[in-house]
Amino acid sequence: xxxxxxxxxxxxxxxxxxxxxxxxxxxxxxxxxxxxxxxxxxxxxxxxxxxxxxxxxxxxxxxxxxxxxxxxxxxxxxxxxxxxxxxxxxxxxxxxxxxxxxxxxxxxxxxxxxx
Amino acid sequence: xxxxxxxxxxxxxxxxxxxxxxxxxxxxxxxxxxxxxxxxxxxxxxxxxxxxxxxxxxxxxxxxxxxxxxxxxxxxxxxxxxxxxxxxxxxxxxxxxxxxxxxxxxxxxxxxxx
Numbered sequence: 001x002x003x004x005x006x007x008x009x010x011x012x013x014x015x016x017x018x019x020x021x022x023x024x025x026x027x028x029x030x031x032x033x034x035x036x037x038x039x040x041x042x043x044x045x046x047x048x049x050x051x052x053x054x055x056x057x058x059x060x061x062x063x064x065x066x067x068x069x070x071x072x073x074x075x076x077x078x079x080x081x082x083x084x085x086x087x088x089x090x091x092x093x094x095x096x097x098x099x100x101x102x103x104x105x106x107x108x109x110x111x112x113x114x115x
Numbered sequence: 116x117x118x119x120x121x122x123x124x125x126x127x128x129x130x131x132x133x134x135x136x137x138x139x140x141x142x143x144x145x146x147x148x149x150x151x152x153x154x155x156x157x158x159x160x161x162x163x164x165x166x167x168x169x170x171x172x173x174x175x176x177x178x179x180x181x182x183x184x185x186x187x188x189x190x191x192x193x194x195x196x197x198x199x200x201x202x203x204x205x206x207x208x209x210x211x212x213x214x215x216x217x218x219x220x221x222x223x224x225x226x227x228x229x
Contacts, residue, residue, distance in 0.1 A: 004157070033215045045158075045205060045220035052215060091157060097214055102173065103150075105157030 002027040004094050006106035013082050013113055021077045021109045023092030029053075032096040034068065034075045035103065039089040051075065082113045118142065119221035121206050126226050128193070128200065136191045136224045138206030144219075146212035147189035151175060152203040152223075161204075164189055165212030193226060201228050 003026040013019045025034065036048040049059065051068050059066045063080045079086055089110045093103040119140045128134045140147065146165045150158040160173030164183040178197025183189055189208075193200045205223045209216040 009155075031214070035217070037220075043203060043205075043223040043225075045207075047217055047219060050215070050217050093157075095214055102148075102160055102163065103158070103218060105159075107155065107157045 002029075002032075002094055002096050002104045004092050004104055004106035006090075006092055006109050008109045009107075010110040010112065013111070015083060015113055015115050016081050018078060018080050019082050019111065019113075021079075021090050021092075021111065023075045023077065023106060025073050025075065025092070025094045027094060027096045029096035032094060035093040035095070036066065036075075036077050037091045037093065039091065039108070041088070045091070048077075079111075082111075084113050084115065087111055087113045119206055119208055119219060121204075121221040121224050124222070124224060126224060128226060128228050130228055131195045133192055133194050134226065136193070136204055136206075136226070138189045138191065138221060140187055140189075140206075140208045140221075142208055142219070143186070144208035144210055145186070146209045146216070147183065148207040148209075148218065149173075149179070149181065149189070149191045150205045150207060150220075152205060158205060161191065163212070200226055202226060 005024045032053045034051045037045040039045050065078045067076045089108045091108045092106045122137045148163040149161040152158050159175050161179050162181045164170035167186050180192045206221045207218045209218045
């Protein structure tokens, strides 16, 4: 069985601080995909990134960056110079091979960015 | 605009009633999904459909039913058999049901039992 753990339930930072959201996953499959989604107060889940298990390169997109380390089964997400608009719940999710795109979600991390 | 449309946004149901949540997508995606979200928890899969006229149970299908008569539509019925239906429901779709496809979500529907 697969599992995604987001140990940080809630994080509060002041605007312009950097913040890292942790994600640890478990799967027996050698081929899998990892995702991050953002859920703002409106409720919609917004896709942020998809990473396959064969690609361990870190990725940067503007103020967002992702650190994928298979050795520690982690896929952490960093927001640089956080802004109030980053306030949301962030979910990490996993699709192992053979599960027909059935996402397994972590419980989410609520990020609160204040002025 | 392309996307996934869910309706209604808010729905109140009396105990013992069935209710149907609508989900329509114009992304020409083959696969569609229904997830349930409870406060402080991640999303859990209710049902999914990889192709028209076919669907499979997810992890928490009891008390729910779906149909997939058209590619763009995947309505979810919450039946009276669902013991704790108050939750936030999210519909989603992906290009196909194959591994690795990005799953895109609608804006969700809040269901409250009164």
